[in-house]
Amino acid sequence: MLDSILGSLRVVALATKTDFRSVTSREVALFEGPMGWGEFCPFLEYSYSESVPWLTSAIEAAFVPAPPGFRQEIAVNATLPALDNAQDIQGLLDSYPGCTVIKVKVGGDPVKDMERLGIIRSLRPDAKIRIDVNGLWSVDEAASFLNTVGDIEYAEQPCATVEELRELKKRTHVKIVGDEVIRKAKDPFALDLSEAVDIVMLKVAPLGGITRAIEIAQHHNLPVVVSSALESAVGISYGLKLASALPILEFACGLGTGSLLAVDVAQLPIINGMIAVSDVRPDNSVLNKLAVSNERLNWWKNRLRMTWNAGAESFVQERGWSA
Numbered sequence: 398m399l400d401s402i403l404g405s406l407r408v409v410a411l412a413t414k415t416d417f418r419s420v421t422s423r424e425v426a427l428f429e430g431p432m433g434w435g436e437f438c439p440f441l442e443y444s445y446s447e448s449v450p451w452l453t454s455a456i457e458a459a460f461v462p463a464p465p466g467f468r469q470e471i472a473v474n475a476t477l478p479a480l481d482n483a484q485d486i487q488g489l490l491d492s493y494p495g496c497t498v499i500k501v502k503v504g505g506d507p508v509k510d511m512e513r514l515g516i517i518r519s520l521r522p523d524a525k526i527r528i529d530v531n532g533l534w535s536v537d538e539a540a541s542f543l544n545t546v547g548d549i550e551y552a553e554q555p556c557a558t559v560e561e562l563r564e565l566k567k568r569t570h571v572k573i574v575g576d577e578v579i580r581k582a583k584d585p586f587a588l589d590l591s592e593a594v595d596i597v598m599l600k601v602a603p604l605g606g607i608t609r610a611i612e613i614a615q616h617h618n619l620p621v622v623v624s625s626a627l628e629s630a631v632g633i634s635y636g637l638k639l640a641s642a643l644p645i646l647e648f649a650c651g652l653g654t655g656s657l658l659a660v661d662v663a664q665l666p667i668i669n670g671m672i673a674v675s676d677v678r679p680d681n682s683v684l685n686k687l688a689v690s691n692e693r694l695n696w697w698k699n700r701l702r703m704t705w706n707a708g709a710e711s712f713v714q715e716r717g718w719s720a
């Protein structure tokens with residue numbers, strides 16, 4: 398299987414429209430299997446062992462038939478990085494046509510965070526707002542922000558640890574979503590999320606694929622939201638298949654992040670706030686145009702081999718997946 402993956406591997410660099418989590422160019426590795434294309438795209442600083450689930454997700458996409466879906470279109474939210482200028486915010490919001498839920502990055506300067514939410518509320522008074530803090534707040538900071546922010550749908554990962562989230566829940570009525578606490582856990586099945594998290598964030602790549610993401614959701618038995626990890630259209634299409642495969646899906650999904658990219662390998666348009674579930678084939682001319690240097694391609698091939706050896710191969714064997 399490894400040879401087959403390396404044989405079709407293409408690596409592209411996708412420029413982002415704005416700085417997102419300090420990312421301004423997103424490198425992703427794509428390969429083709431009998432079931433279609435898979436995307437291997439752990440952020441550059443991730444270790445081989447942290448990259449294992451990203452590879453097993455890409456392998457599942459390319460080699461394992463997707464489970465049956467419950468829906469053909471997925472409602473998505475607008476995702477806004479920590480922009481402060483009203484015109485920039487307006488410009489980016491316009492790239493999410495029909496989206497009525499807006500997820501906003503906060504967790505820096507709380508005054509600027511509140512101003513950002515104020516601008517968004519004045520631009521889109523009817524939108525539901527959710528915030529993502531990426532674990533940056535202490536319990537005190539989180540409690541004081543959440544108890545003065547007004548109406549929001551939920552707060553994603555306001556503090557870093559399960560213990561802090563449990564402490565915070567005693568001090569606020571705002572619903573708490575667990576993201577990093579689950580996807581960065583050594584064993585997401587060993588976590589006790591009770592009284593700490595109301596909703597589980599499911600990201601198909603960092604959780605190791607559709608099968609494992611659904612197992613994690615079933616294990617914790619909480620409502621879920623599906624989001625991206627800033628993938629290309631290939632990876633997003635797999636997140637859409639996860640969202641489609643969930644029997645209950647109450648929340649808009651963070652799968653509209655293609656709008657944060659200046660270029661993409663295929664079209665996956667948002668229409669009336671929804672994206673259609675489909676098999677995405679990257680455009681060959683775009684793959685050629687956006688291809689990274691030979692040096693970067695070799696770096697990714699080595700990363701993929703090392704990640705395979707660091708645990709992806711044994712996961713694939715355990716699951717009985719074959720080429």
Ligand SMILES: [Mg+2]
Nearest residue numbers: 529553554576
């Ligand atoms: Mg998050």
